[in-house]
Amino acid sequence: MQPRYMNWLIPALALLKICFHLWFYDSLEPHRDELLYFSLGTHPAAGYASVPPLVGLLAFLLMKTIGFSALAIKIIPAILGGAILWLSASICKELGGKTFAQLLTVLGVFLAPVFVRPFYLYQPVCFDIFFWTLLFYFTILYLKSKQDKFLILIGITAGLGILNKHLIVLLLISLIIAFLVSNERKLLRKKTFLFAMLLCIAIASPNIVWQLSNGLSGIKHLSALNKHQLVYLDRANFLKEQLLLPGIFFLITCAGFGALLFYKQLKNYRLLAVAILVVIIVLLLAKGKGYYTAGVFPLCLAAGAVWWENLLKQWYLRAAFTTLLAGLSVFLIPMGIPTDTPENLAVYFKNFTSKYGMEGLLRHEDGKIHSLPQDYSDMLGWEELAKITANGYSQIPDKSRILIYCENYGQASAVNILGKKYGLPEPVSFSDNYYFWAPQSIPPTTDAFIYINDELGEDISHLFTDIKLVGKISNPLAREYGTQVYLCRKPKTSFSQFWNKRVKEIESPFQ
Numbered sequence: 001m002q003p004r005y006m007n008w009l010i011p012a013l014a015l016l017k018i019c020f021h022l023w024f025y026d027s028l029e030p031h032r033d034e035l036l037y038f039s040l041g042t043h044p045a046a047g048y049a050s051v052p053p054l055v056g057l058l059a060f061l062l063m064k065t066i067g068f069s070a071l072a073i074k075i076i077p078a079i080l081g082g083a084i085l086w087l088s089a090s091i092c093k094e095l096g097g098k099t100f101a102q103l104l105t106v107l108g109v110f111l112a113p114v115f116v117r118p119f120y121l122y123q124p125v126c127f128d129i130f131f132w133t134l135l136f137y138f139t140i141l142y143l144k145s146k147q148d149k150f151l152i153l154i155g156i157t158a159g160l161g162i163l164n165k166h167l168i169v170l171l172l173i174s175l176i177i178a179f180l181v182s183n184e185r186k187l188l189r190k191k192t193f194l195f196a197m198l199l200c201i202a203i204a205s206p207n208i209v210w211q212l213s214n215g216l217s218g219i220k221h222l223s224a225l226n227k228h229q230l231v232y233l234d235r236a237n238f239l240k241e242q243l244l245l246p247g248i249f250f251l252i253t254c255a256g257f258g259a260l261l262f263y264k265q266l267k268n269y270r271l272l273a274v275a276i277l278v279v280i281i282v283l284l285l286a287k288g289k290g291y292y293t294a295g296v297f298p299l300c301l302a303a304g305a306v307w308w309e310n311l312l313k314q315w316y317l318r319a320a321f322t323t324l325l326a327g328l329s330v331f332l333i334p335m336g337i338p339t340d341t342p343e344n345l346a347v348y349f350k351n352f353t354s355k356y357g358m359e360g361l362l363r364h365e366d367g368k369i370h371s372l373p374q375d376y377s378d379m380l381g382w383e384e385l386a387k388i389t390a391n392g393y394s395q396i397p398d399k400s401r402i403l404i405y406c407e408n409y410g411q412a413s414a415v416n417i418l419g420k421k422y423g424l425p426e427p428v429s430f431s432d433n434y435y436f437w438a439p440q441s442i443p444p445t446t447d448a449f450i451y452i453n454d455e456l457g458e459d460i461s462h463l464f465t466d467i468k469l470v471g472k473i474s475n476p477l478a479r480e481y482g483t484q485v486y487l488c489r490k491p492k493t494s495f496s497q498f499w500n501k502r503v504k505e506i507e508s509p510f511q
Contacts, residue, residue: 002099010089013106014082020110021078021120026070027338028379030417032410032479034073034122035382036432038063039413047210048433049217049510054164055124068417077126081119084298085109087133092302094140096265100318101302101309107322108252108301111329114245114294116336117375124165125294131161132171132295136272139175143184143268148192155196159203166218167292172200174278178271220510238283241290246297248328253297256304263307272299335361338376342477346371364479372477381478382414385485388471389415389450390422392487395470396448399425403446403499407453409434411483415452427452430506440503444496449488456486463498465490 030038040048041059048056062072085106092105109115118126134157142150161168179185187193201208211218246253259266260273276296283292312318333339334348349372353359364374371377389404396402404427406412412429419427427450428438450470451460461467466489473483491498 002093002102006099006102010086010102010106013089013110014086017085017110017119018078018082021081021337022071022074024120024337024339025074025078027340028342028376029382030070030073030379031121031123031375032378032382032413035413035417036409037122038068038073039409039416040433042416042426043433043437045210046206047214047218049214049220049436050432051124052163052165052207052218053210054127054160055122059122068420073122074120077119077122080126080130081109081115083130084115084119084133087130087137088298088302091133091137091140091299092305094137094144095269095303095306097302097306097309100312101305104252104305104308104322104325105302107325108246108249108305109298111326111333112246112249112253112297112301113332113336114247114291114297116333118291118294120337121375125291127164128161128167129295129298131157131164131168133298135161135168135171135175136296136299139272140269142187143271148190151187151190151192151196152199155199156203158196159200162200162204163207168295170279170282171275171295174275174282175271177278178274181274182271184271217510220508235284235287238288238290242280242293245290245294246301247332248325249301251325252304252308253300254304255307256300256302259303259307260300263303265310266303266306269303276300335373338379342372342376342380342475345376346477349373370479374479377477377479378410381473381475381480381483382410382418384473384475385411385414385452385480385483386418386422386424388473388485389419389452390424392450392468392470392485393422393424395487396489400443401445402448402450403428403442403495404450405429405452406434407431410480411452431509435506435509438503438506441500442496444494446496446499447489447491449491449495451486451488452483454483456484459498459502460486460488463491463493463495464488465492 037055038059040051040056041063044057044060045053047053058076062068062076066072088105088109089102092102097105118129135154138150138153138157142154158168158172176188179187243250243254257273257276260269260276276299279296280293308321312321334345338345340348349362353362359369361373362369362371364370364377393399393402393404404415404425406415406427406429409429409432412427412431412434415424415427426437428434430438449460449464456467468487470485470487472485473480475481
């Protein structure tokens with residue numbers, strides 16, 4: 001029987017987790033991906049080439065109800081962070097964890113890196129962790145009670161999860177394999193299980209139909225991702241990241257995975273460890289990104305907390321262990337969430353890397369070491385870009401004659417979302433989903449062109465007589481530092497003919 005105060009303490013701590021994330025909601029600007037997902041919300045659909053529809057549809061609802069703001073971006077991830085805390089503590093309780101184990105789980109959800117940054121950013125990963133954890137929770141409840149209602153809840157959760165990220169299908173297949181090789185395999189013959197599967201498919205069907213109607217764009221995106229990114233990932237780094245993602249709490253998550261496999265008290269849940277093992281093996285072989293496993297960490301954390309609770313009986317050992325975990329984690333919080341100004345964060349990372357030599361934290365996709373982690377650099381410069389673009393836009397009296405072009409989706413999304421308050425129209429780009437929104441032709445009267453890129457292309461410089469540099473992003477900490485905005489006027493030949501021909505030559509970014 002757990003103390004009665006735990007009935008209100010866990011929800012209170014979940015609320016505190018939400019407040020913790022929202023406290024820093026405007027420390028930096030929106031992330032380039034957050035701006036993209038809100039741009040998807042301006043084109044609500046049953047699917048997109050790079051992601052299923054959930055993030056776009058929720059962004060659409062947010063903009064229609066509370067409008068776009070820094071707080072609107074962060075509110076759903078923060079709420080999901082609180083939900084993960086409550087779910088993880090509930091899983092711990094269902095696994096037999098008492099007060100210390102549940103509080104140890106809560107501490108991990110508060111401080112482990114894998115639970116900090118994902119619930120600060122509006123991205124599919126925060127929803128993914130939530131749906132994976134909910135699936136594990138309902139599976140545990142079914143294994144304990146054998147009540148069919150939990151199978152129905154599993155089906156609903158799986159369907160919603162597919163609408164967020166197709167990666168959850170890997171977990172579903174892994175769970176089916178785990179049930180097949182366990183004594184619980186009779187579940188797979190139950191009518192309720194089959195109904196739950198059909199329910200899952202029915203919920204996910206809008207995206208399934210969209211995929212079929214759009215040439216399986218999701219599979220093409222996955223193929224392009226594998227061709228251009230995943231193929232370069234290292235399997236050894238994938239395994240190393242499984243230890244780095246939870247930080248010092250790897251002492252608990254590793255113990256949790258081992259406990260699910262071998263600990264007598266958790267023998268009824270061994271199949272969950274088998275499912276986790278299948279997930280890890282598949283991602284390892286497929287050269288998946290390290291964070292793709294993020295959804296298994298709440299379960300491993302909860303199971304590990306149960307094991308440590310039974311190992312550490314004396315209060316002073318528990319106090320020492322908790323102090324060790326908290327002490328080694330608190331000073332790492334700025335790595336997961338921007339707790340200060342960009343300039344102060346740059347000083348923090350400079351001091352940290354010079355002392356501990358972990359320069360990899362500051363390595364960007366270009367292979368170079370920068371002053372801030374890439375995610376933080378991706379949260380700077382966008383407001384300045386929107387203002388510069390608005391300045392150029394204001395110099396053309398007849399707005400119907402202007403076309404705004406952005407080289408990448410971050411620039412396009414900044415102009416599209418942040419530029420609304422300056423009266424900017426949606427820009428054109430061939431990056432990410434903007435490729436599908438780009439006009440195949442433009443009016444012949446179009447003779448003004450705002451061009452946003454890191455340099456002025458030769459074709460553009462030869463096409464216009466009057467080219468003016470309106471401005472460029474000046475923040476050296478921004479990943480888009482130096483990105484330039486040009487106002488191009490007086491085309492030497494028909495700009496619309498040039499555009500209409502050029503647009504046909506552009507290949508899909510998902511090839």
